[in-house]
Amino acid sequence: MKTQLDISKLLDTEKIQNELDFERALIAERKLRILSKEDPKYKFIRKKLRDLIEDYENKNWSKSSRITSKKIQESDLAEFIAEKERQFIQRRKELIRKKLKNLNLTQENLATILGHNSKSYMSELMNGISPFTLKDLIVINRVFKIELTDLVPTFLNQTERENIIKSFQKLDNPKLKLKKEDFEIA
Secondary structure, three states: OOOOOOHHHHHHHOOOOOHHHHHHHHHHHHHHHHHHHHOOHHHHHHHHHHHHHHHHHHHHOOOOOOOOHHHHHHHHHHHHHHHHHHHHHHHHHHHHHHHHHHOOOOHHHHHHHHOOOOHHHHHHHHOOOOOOOHHHHHHHHHHHOOOHHHHOOOOOOHHHHHHHHHHHHHHOOOOOOOOHHHOOOO
16 A cells, blocks of 8 residues: 655656645655755755656646646645645654654664665655655564554555445445544544
């Protein structure tokens, strides 16, 4: 399940595919602006991402493109989801940093524990520029006793929610019940 943007994959495909990835790219571009002050290698990545954002905007949001109310609703939902993901990543970062501080450890120490040898890559993970692997999150859970629900996003995207609801309707099993909050974005 994709719950955050993987910039390296986006840059490899050289195209933003949808509104949610567009909103995620906007958030990542802002984070890269900050990271590029610490490490100049991010300036190039930020420039490439900015070009993809501009290309998507020109194709989908220019005066010549057809902007419908459905498209605006899709954009609003994508913005909402991307912001919730950003907040989740920020809370996770704060929890990890707090645990590190309590143990007198640094992000570099965490990188060593996780088997990563790059300080800048660890910064990418912490800031949501690159996604943690499931193994990384399990190690953080076990070593630092941070709940998995605080490390792994548990919300589903719109398509996945709709597919599950359709499956429930198709199964028509009275023992399977859904509540609205089961599929709300936390």
